[in-house]
Amino acid sequence: MTKVAILSEPTETGAVAYRAIAGARQSVGRSAGEALDTLTGALPPEEAGTLVVVQHFLPDRFFPIEQLARLRQLMAEWRVARDRGVSLSAAEQSELDALIEAEVRAASERAAAMLREVEG
Numbered sequence: 001m002t003k004v005a006i007l008s009e010p011t012e013t014g015a016v017a018y019r020a021i022a023g024a025r026q027s028v029g030r031s032a033g034e035a036l037d038t039l040t041g042a043l044p045p046e047e048a049g050t051l052v053v054v055q056h057f058l059p060d061r062f063f064p065i066e067q068l069a070r071l072r073q074l075m076a077e078w079r080v081a082r083d084r085g086v087s088l089s090a091a092e093q094s095e096l097d098a099l100i101e102a103e104v105r106a107a108s109e110r111a112a113a114m115l116r117e118v119e120g
Helices: 032-041 065-084 090-119
Strands: 002-010 016-022 025-029 050-055
Touching: 002 032, 016 032, 025 032, 065 090
Parallel strands: 002 050
Antiparallel strands: 002 016, 016 025
16 A cells, blocks of 8 residues: 655745655645645555545644744745855754654554544
């Protein structure tokens, strides 16, 4: 079974886009459904069965508000730095990398908790 995560992300125009991710494959759409349809249409037949998790980037017991707020702040700073052709400081980049890893772990824990509920 292929696991698909769908993330909402702000665009440069202030709208929201949706990114569907399954392993190394990704697609972006104007809606979660559009992103999912594009991604699943590109999957080989043996990966057609999917489990979809839509993450709205709200705080929860796996990734609290303090971490989420700091991740958003650092991502905004990273985008500004990228647009200017510079990098974050080593300390900021290290903190950003750690927060991204923490969110990935939280997503795993969140998915495991959902699976326990479904199996239940």
